[in-house]
Amino acid sequence: MSAAESHPYVISPGPHVRVEETTSRIMWWVNGSLAPATLWGVFVFGPNALAVVLAAIAGALAAEWFAARALKRRATLLDGSAFCTGLLLALTLPPAAPPWTAAVGAAFAILFGKMIFGGLGFNLFNPALIGRAFMLATFPVVMTSGWIAPRPWFAAPVDAITTATPLAAMREHGVAAAMQLAATGHASPWAGLALGFRPGSIGEVSVVAIALGAAALLFRRIITFTIPLSVFAGTAAVTAFSGAPGLHLLGGGLWLGAFFMATDYVTSPVTRNGKIVFGLLIGALTGVIRLYGGYPEGICYAILIANTLVPALNMWFRPRRTMLVGTPS
16 A cells, blocks of 8 residues: 555645646736727727837836846746736827837836836736836826827728817816717717727727626636726715716726726735725725816726735735634634
8 A cells, every 4th residue: 555545635835725727827818808908999099009009018028028137037928927017008008109108117117016026926016007107207298198089980090189088078178078078979978988989098998898808807717896896886986976977987997997907916905805995995096086186087096005005904804713612713
């Protein structure tokens, strides 16, 4: 009889819980699920949007390779994390942004949002949003005036004339102006908001495309509804009496942030109650920034602020063992 047969319970070093999903497989599933929003953004905004996406991905990969060489670490380009950071950053950028600024922002995201903390799994903040915050401070004109009107129908050419986003129009000129801008090429502004025929960031304009990608992640159980629904609830609660709660829920980058950035494993809580509070906080902060701040969009800074509270949320909502009376815990 062998040792394994005589001792069915084998004690070995952890981890003892293993799953089929690997970090690389999860990252590439996320990248693939972003394809609908990416392709739609490139279609409605034209070649420069594609150049921005490619430049951001190239900047992220180059920074990852450089950091690995400088720190004498194993190259991690194939795990998909740097690719994901570059792609997510690109989808939050104006379609008329110069591609080189996207490359610089993506490199900063990798170096100062990820590698400076020790690499994947150690970062406190979402790297893509660190890159976007850096670009808002470094290239403010590009980030606030690089919006162009999308093609209003399939046969129409891309309109290269700069314009405002619906949220910016609402802030400056009221709800009616925002709805008129959202209805570009459509009889209904809600069709423009849902389908993506409206000004905005490359990957945020089509709620339908984002939902298709999110559905794939939900089906694979890579993410759950807990954080996204909490984000929507927090935003709805704060903007309920703003006169345009529907515009706040469908406009801007709320859906992209709720499904693809707030749900990041590393920078979100691990417990269900922690996730609920985390999502509600992000949604509420987004609404507060949009209504009372100096910036028409708020999801980027809302997620970054909430990221700082993740260690505390994990501690406050950590599981506790039940101790029976008279027995040791």
